Amino acid sequence: MRHGRDESTPDPATRSDPNGTGARARRSDRSTRDRARQARGDLVALCRRRLDQGAVRRTEALVVGRYPELVRLAYLILPPAMERHRRVLAAHALVQDALPGRLRDLGRAPGVAGMSDADLVRLRIVRGALRLNRSTRRRALLPQVWGLRLFPPTGGADEPAIEQALGRLSGPARAFFVLRVLDGLDPGEASEFLLAAGVEDVLAAETEADAGAPEPRPAAHSDAPGSVPDLLRADPFDPCTLRATPSDLLRRRRRRHTALGVLASATMIATIAWHATGGTDPSAGGGGRADRAAPAAQPVGGPPRSIPTGAWVGTTRLDFDVWSTRGTRARDEALTRRAVRAWTDPADGTPVTLGRGTAAGPPTGAPRLLYAGDVAGATVVLLADGTRLARYTDDHGRRTLDVAAADDSDERSASAVVLRRDPSGVRMLLAPWVDEAAVRDLRRPEDKSRPLAITDGVTAPMPDLGTAGKGCATVPVLELLAGRAADNHPYLLADLGELSATHLTYMPPPDYVHTGRPVEAASSERALGVWSRTACALDTLRGRGLRLVNNWEFAHFDLPEAAGEAMWSCLHAFDRTGGGDVVVQFLPPGATATGAQTVNRLADSPACSRSGNDIVTSTWWRSRTGAWYLVAAGTRDVAKVTASGPVSGSADARQLVIKAPPGTLPPPPPALVANVRNGSTIKTLG
Structure with a gap:
């Protein structure tokens, strides 16, 4: 009205x-x-x-x-x-x-x-x-x-x-x-x-x-x-x-089988108890007939649809829906039909791997062909149906199918898909709007990125983040440049063991002075410096079906005894189902990525996102003189922090520092309550 x-x-x-x-x-x-x-x-x-x-x-x-x-x-x-x-x-x-x-x-x-x-x-x-x-x-x-x-x-x-x-x-x-x-x-x-x-x-x-x-x-x-x-x-x-679209059919199937097993066990126990008490045979009055399985969905037949070159040029929508069909075997109809058949009806022994949170089942409608070609000794076909990606691989007769969710993608998170992992490294297929590619080590922000050759959209092998360095010695990520993404500034993606690469972003602290570069692209000097100190946390987020990982530097302040400046970081890992893991880290002065202290780790939490941007957390820190301090920090709108428990105190600020009694080992961090400017109160994450 x-x-x-x-x-x-x-x-x-x-x-x-x-x-x-x-x-x-x-x-x-x-x-x-x-x-x-x-x-x-x-x-x-x-x-x-x-x-x-x-x-x-x-x-x-x-x-x-x-x-x-x-x-x-x-x-x-x-x-x-x-x-x-x-x-x-x-x-x-x-x-x-x-x-x-x-x-x-x-x-x-x-x-x-x-x-x-x-x-x-x-x-x-x-x-x-x-x-x-x-x-x-x-x-x-x-x-x-x-x-x-x-x-x-x-x-x-x-x-x-x-x-x-x-x-x-x-x-x-x-x-x-x-x-x-x-x-x-x-x-x-x-x-x-x-x-x-x-x-x-x-x-x-x-x-x-x-x-x-x-x-x-x-x-x-x-x-x-x-x-x-x-x-x-x-x-x-x-x-x-x-x-x-269907939800996770395989999970429902496992649950149904578990329920049937429990029901059968309960029926057997009830029958034994009936006979033990002199009851009549429960089958005397006629037996029930087991329910038949629901008929399987009819597979979608025919070859996949090809997308013309330059389909992404005339639209502002940049995601997997407008990827152009590429690859030297894109016109091999026998190969592409075989890939579609493996997705619609994988009854021929082809193992199917579903990414976390990915719906099972055949493609919805005729799938689109994104790539078909030979990659590092194997034949690879990449398909999409609007909400999922499917990668069919034929490695000398050993055929596999990997399916992963791909909805809610944008021009950055839909920029790279893993085609092949082998001992030589990881080869990725880049979006057609990507102009340049390079490899950067997150642990060494001062080093320049190393250019990565691209042939028909496929990159040369880059180091595998899962095996690149023991003890987080190196964290290789993909650095891309595209005129249609991130205002033509570099942006970062990490291979976290998924079918598509995960976009890495950065959120600066409240007092950040804007430099003109989009901070969310994580390619500014400050963003690279923060990521270099928190990069090891990425290894704990592998295989979780993530679309984006945001690194929020939500607080930084000077510590007592002229120790220098400490930093608080909150990593929120966004999956494609609305959930997300949260990792909160405290970095004392001089700490590198291996010296970061994980303070909180939450599963499926809205913390550190637009739905939960008010947080407060604390930990113990030991100075060079051996004294222990409780250090607490809150986000932008926190106006007061109060600690109660073994040590207590308050401060009308976003941070709180309390010295522990001398000669005592630090107890668990006390309970915190923070007052937010809108009048509400929040408690410690956990």
């Missing part, structure tokens, strides 16, 4: 202030007394509405009639970092839970009682989506889907850029942008919604949305093809238009 005046006609009060900063400040500086007076009236009005069954029926009709529009609103506000299947279900759950009947609209948001039924529904959806932005570990009761993974269809040229731009915004800023562009609210109305949804700093959310989100075209052109409102209403952002 549209609200407010035509956006093409500016408010007279804002003509002299084109950015609207003064108006926003006046809106955010609302009188507390007026809000309290209005809240008392809201309490009475909302209690009456809650008991009004007619209002409930009207709202139910509204939700049903506008269901696709409301689900799209929830889907766009939810964090894009959330795995798409969970994000779709969460969006539907938020809308289905938007009916009145609870006291959730009462409290900190005066004025909501005067809202229309439609606005109250929208408020509940926005508030719920913002709550999930703060904690993606929440699970909705309904709807639930077993055996299938659901996600919107693949988009065209501009949708990935909008998705990435929205992903860079905080939850409140993304909500402000979506309410403005998708629902057509003016800035004042969108701000009122954020205020009613519990956002403390509405002005900061508006400023961030204006600076970081895609700019909508003028209202007169909002219906033009390619405009931001038009793209947000396209199928890739529609959680009611979905594709379905």
Whole structure:
């Protein structure tokens, strides 16, 4: 539903202030007394509405009639970092839970009682989506889907850029942008919604949305093809238009066999007990017949589809969907049919290896052919079906198939695929938009990268990270340069034992001085220096189906006794299912990668991501004089840190240092509580 005046006609009060900063400040500086007076009236009005069954029926009709529009609103506000299947279900759950009947609209948001039924529904959806932005570990009761993974269809040229731009915004800023562009609210109305949804700093959310989100075209052109409102209403952002793929069939098969085994054992024990107590033969009354196995899916026949050279040039979407078909044997139809048959029906004895979190089953539709050729004495065929990659290898008659998830890729994480590992090294197939390739040792940031030859997209052998150096002596990674990625700055990928290489990124500390180079590309001098001191942690992340590993330098400060500066790093490893492992490290002055101290290690945690960017952690540090100190650090918005336990103290800062009593060995680190600027409190990671 549209609200407010035509956006093409500016408010007279804002003509002299084109950015609207003064108006926003006046809106955010609302009188507390007026809000309290209005809240008392809201309490009475909302209690009456809650008991009004007619209002409930009207709202139910509204939700049903506008269901696709409301689900799209929830889907766009939810964090894009959330795995798409969970994000779709969460969006539907938020809308289905938007009916009145609870006291959730009462409290900190005066004025909501005067809202229309439609606005109250929208408020509940926005508030719920913002709550999930703060904690993606929440699970909705309904709807639930077993055996299938659901996600919107693949988009065209501009949708990935909008998705990435929205992903860079905080939850409140993304909500402000979506309410403005998708629902057509003016800035004042969108701000009122954020205020009613519990956002403390509405002005900061508006400023961030204006600076970081895609700019909508003028209202007169909002219906033009390619405009931001038009793209947000396209199928890739529609959680009611979905594709379905099977979940992990092999895991379900193992669970089914385990359940049948337990059931058979229980039946045998019950039969023995029945006979032991003089019961009759349980089979006397007729026996049941075992259920037959479900019929297998029909395999997809025919050769794979070829992608023409330069398919990626005319689109802004850069991922595996636009890779060109390459290789000297791309026209060998017998070979490529054999590879497709190994994927659709691997009953000929070809072993199939599934990457972590990868759905089993045949390809969805006719797969695309990315490569077919001879690599280091073996024949290799690389296929893709939109969500997965499949590598078929024929090594002198020994045939294997490796399948890995490939969804949610972008121009960097879809830049390199491992074609062949052998004693001479690792050969990779690079994306067609990659211009140059080199090998860099993460342990030695001062060394220059070594150029890597490329032939028809295939690199010369580079050192295998899994066997390159014992004791983390060397950590070789791939350094790529592409005019269409990372603003033509080098970016790094690591071979972590997967089918596709993992993108390495870097997030600087709050006081970082921007140099003009995209910090997330991890190729700046500071980024390389931080990675050189934390690179050994990559070995603990091998084989986990990772798309990206971000290295966040979230704190650094001077230690006592003039020891120098210490650094805190948090590595968040993003997989393709929404999960991610977290490794927090403390690096005292002078510590190299082998001297880094792992403080926290968490599995499937949102910490150190957009969904959990407030953390506090601590450890013990020993100075040169032998004294022990408790050192604690928090992230950007931590305002106070308090320790309680064997040693106690507090500091009105992001860091805390406490000297242990002399002559005592350090006990386990005490419990920490940190106060965040938004008024909330957080505890130590763990």
